[in-house]
Each structure stands twice: as structure tokens, then as C-alpha cells.
Amino acid sequence: MGKPWLDKRHDWLRSNVIGCWAALQFLTIAPPLVRRPFTNAELGRAVGYFPLIGVLIGCFLVGAHWLFGLFLPPNVAAALVLTGWVVCTGALHLDGFLDSCDGLFGGRTPEDRLRILRDEHVGAFAVIGGILLLLVKFQCLTAIPNPSVTLYLAPVLGRWGITMAVVAFPYARAEGLGRAMKDHAGWGQALLASAIAVVAVWFAAEWFGLIVLILSGVFMFLIARFVLTRLPGLTGDIYGTLCEWLEVLVLLSFVAQERR
Secondary structure, three states, rough: OHHHHHHHHHHHHHHHHHHHHHHHHHHHHOOOOOOOOOOOOHHHHHHHHHHHHHHHHHHHHHHHHHHHHHOOHHHHHHHHHHHHHHHHHHOOHHHHOOOOOOHHHOOOHHEEEEEEEHOOOHHHHHHHHHHHHHHHHEEEEEEEEHHHHHHHHHHHHHHHHHHHHHHHHEEEEOOHHHHHHHHHHOOOHOOOOOOHHHHHHHHHHHHHHHHHHHHHHHHHHHHHHHHHOOOOOOHHHHHHHHHHHHHHHHHHHHHHHHHO
């Protein structure tokens, strides 16, 4: 009588562990833990664990900042932490941001913009946007005397925003990795991601963290709505752009708090 229940529990646990590994492999340069292609269902489950991967990235950034701060000036430490931030994700979200700058502002029709988003070449909008993005992030890190909380929360809320966008908004393309995630991720993944994000922000910044979480949700919604005026749906590059913008929002929020 109990064996089918145990088998179902084992399958549920195994599928969620693999989904977590899929999220880690997709969002970071961590060595592959599963040496086979992930199924579409596993990719869908991975979406719920995106903020958890943000927690790991945040812990890495906090540790790197502490280590560099032991023997380097604050500005140099901030530059190296920002470099590590880009490298540990394989520049995945930054690349999406660059492509989106060209695609959203360089085409005349939705079809043109989708085509530009697929183009590997970098245009003027991408270069200017990338420089400004990194400049703002660097200045924010140097403006906060102790940016540990900010470094911890920015990756979490950036990836929480991706999860919510995947679940809540249409996808533009008929196929691809983003399509598989969109089709197999539901509100259960959104709820899991939100629970992880709430625990993370409360642990790090209590009520102010919750305020930043709400602001991030509103900002994510506004960006997604703007994108839908330019494209028939979101794409993987747009998800990366959302992550970058939300990370900037978190940084700016804590800079503003320091100014009070």
C-alpha cells in the first residue's frame, strides 16, 4: 500500500532536485551536474528555483567583496566584484540586455525587432546601453559603504523577476529554450520563487527588503508591458534585460536609502 506513495514522493523529490540543477547550469558557469539534456518538464521546474540561484550568486559576490576589501581600495574591489558578477553568470543576462537594446530600439516592425534580437552582431544601442549599465552598477557599489546586503539581494530579485515574467507574460517565439520553460512553468513555480524571494529579502533587509521586492514586481510589470508594445511577446534576451534592470533597481534603492 505504501510503496506507490513512496515512489511518487521519490519521483517528486528527484524531479525538483534536477530542476534546481537545471537552474544552476542555465544561470551560471557552474560545471554540469546532469550530463544529459534536460526534459521540458525539468526546464519548467527550474524556473521556480531561479531566485535560489540568485541567493548563491549573491553569497559569492558578498564573499568576493569581503576578500577583495581586505587588501584593495574600495573602488578596485567594486570593479573586481562587478567583473565576477558578469563572469559567474557567463554574461548571460548582460548579453540579453545588449541584444535587447538593439532589438527594441533598432527595428521598425515587430518582425524586424525579433530578427535583430537573434543577430549576434552588436550595434550602437547595445554598446552605449552596456557601458551605461555597467557604469551605473559600478557607481552604486562605490556609493554604498558596505554593499553586502545589496550584493546579496540584487541577484535574487533579478532572477525572481525572470520567473514572474516567464509565468505571467506571453513568449514571442514558437520554439527554443525559453519556449520550453514558458510552456512548462506555471503559477506553482511563481509561488515557489516568490517564497524564496520573500525569505531572502526579509532575512537580509526586513521591511525595506519587502518594499524593494514590491518595487521590483511593479518595475518588472512596467518593463514587460513596454516590451509588449514593441514585440508580440517576451524572449530569452528580454528575460536577461529584466534581470539587469531589476538588479540596477535594487542597487539604486539601497543607494537612496544611504542618502536618507
